[in-house]
Amino acid sequence: MSTVTIEKIVAAYFANIATMNPEGWVENFAEDALSYDPVGEPPTKVHEGFRQFIGQLQAVFEKLEPTTEHIFIAGNEAAVKWKMQGVSKTGKSVNFEGITIFEINEADKIQTIRAYWNPAAMVAQLRA
Incomplete structure (x- = not known):
């Protein structure tokens, strides 16, 4: 799998979060x-209710702006360091x-994501 293909998949993932497009x-x-x-x-099956995830973003946020700072690609995996700015x-x-x-x-689809971040810190900012 080419690095260009993986970069496009990662870019589409974050672009659809930015536009809060559940189907995309x-x-x-x-x-x-x-x-x-x-x-x-616990892991979530993406196609079982994850449209609700974007719906939750739409309910809370007026705007979300993800920035990918670094993408490290090895084989068919990528580790992405990102930042997110939002306005509720x-x-x-x-x-x-x-x-x-x-x-x-092999079908150029995301099979698994593992996200390392602290949702509590984000929620605390919303409540401040």
Whole structure:
């Protein structure tokens, strides 16, 4: 698998979060894809209810702007260091960051993601 292909898949993943596009976001994933987001929580089957994830983002945020700082590609996987800036519907600004590991399958779909970040820190900013 080429690095260009993996970079395009990762870019589409974050672009669909930025536009809060549930259909486009889920389309990035294999039918049996698993998400560990965040790592430490039970895995979620992406195609079973993950449109709700984008729906939750739409309910809370007016704007989300992800930035990928570094992409490290090895084989069919990528480790991505990212930052996210957002503005809630109530006007609160949030900034958080993390690292997500993407495993891409032979069909150029995300098979597994493992996201390392602290949701509690983001929620605390929304409540401040």
